[in-house]
Amino acid sequence: MPTPTDPRVPSYTPIGEVTIEKRSNNKDKPHQGKVLAAVQAHADDIPFFCAGLCAKLIDEGYTAYLIQTTNDEKCGPGTMGEAIAQNEREIEVLAREIGFKQVIHLGYRNHFLDEASPIELRARLVFLIRALKIDTITTFNPWGHWEENPDHTITGQAVEAARWMAGMGRDYPEQLACGMQPHSVKDLYYWAMRPEQPYNTVVDISDYLDKKVASMSANKAQGPAGAAGRRLKARLAAEGKRLPALDGEEEEADRQYIRLFGLQEYQRIGAPHGLQHAEPFYYIPPGGTFTGSMSGADIESYIAEHAEQLP
Secondary structure: OOOOOOOOOOOOEEEEEEEEEOOOOOOOOOOOOOEEEEEEOOOOHHHHHOHHHHHHHHHOOOEEEEEEEEOOOOOOOOOHHHHHHHHHHHHHHHHHHHOOOEEEEEEEOOOOHHHOOHHHHHHHHHHHHHHHOOOEEEEEOOOOOOOOOHHHHHHHHHHHHHHHHOOOOOOOHHHHHOOOOOOOOOEEEEEOOOOOOEEEEEEEOHHHHHHHHHHHHHOOOOOOOOOHHHHHHHHHHHOOOOOHHHOOOHHHHHHHHHHHHOOHHHHHHHHHHOOOOEEEEEEEOOOOOOOOOOOHHHHHHHHHHHOOOOO
16 A cells, blocks of 8 residues: 555655745744634644644734534543543643643534534634634635545635635624624645645744644644553563663653654655755635735725826
């Protein structure tokens, strides 16, 4: 079977000139007052795809919210109810490790998000964007190829629809009647997570690697690496062996395992750009992707050059 290192499996696809985002040296918090939302479907999404970015933006001044669309009932030990409860507890842990202000659970059925009303999901997201005044969102690429999980596709598409409708004055008038105002999301960081998915930005996460490792370790119910360190340590002990790197408490063994074996993908992404570790994103700046019209500054410049005084 092909593996991610097999030449038959294509990697992510760079689009245009790739921008490198590094930690700001501005001690005055350049993003102070801004609001970030990271929208995931499952407990392991943010740890794998954007934990470093989120830690960086929070460090630079963002107030951040974690929004989870499904209840994770299919992924974890014990009964469905026990899996839901454990995943919720672990999401609270990863939120604290990264620095999120609050976790918001929407509670749709895991792996069955496509049975939910898309209008209801969109309305709930519009409500949150307006109520929290969200400026920046990071989530699944709604147009991403090779996506096998319907929860990922539905979440990305719902966010994409909600983020621009939230800024419209006539959508969901009942929200406006309750005192909310239209609010437009300024920019987006869509995840590159499947073969050939595009990216135009890599974020240097080297300064935030401990937070990313801690978030990955928090995800023990379904994450492939969350409790792998303690399991490997126990297996080696039963064989009369030890790895010195895994010495210490179980949690530290789990984190050391991730540092040893769970970060190669982020090293591979960063290497061509001279970075130790990086996360890739398709970034959409303020104003979106449409470039067919002149900017306000261009229009004013044209007026200044060509306008004539009326007689």
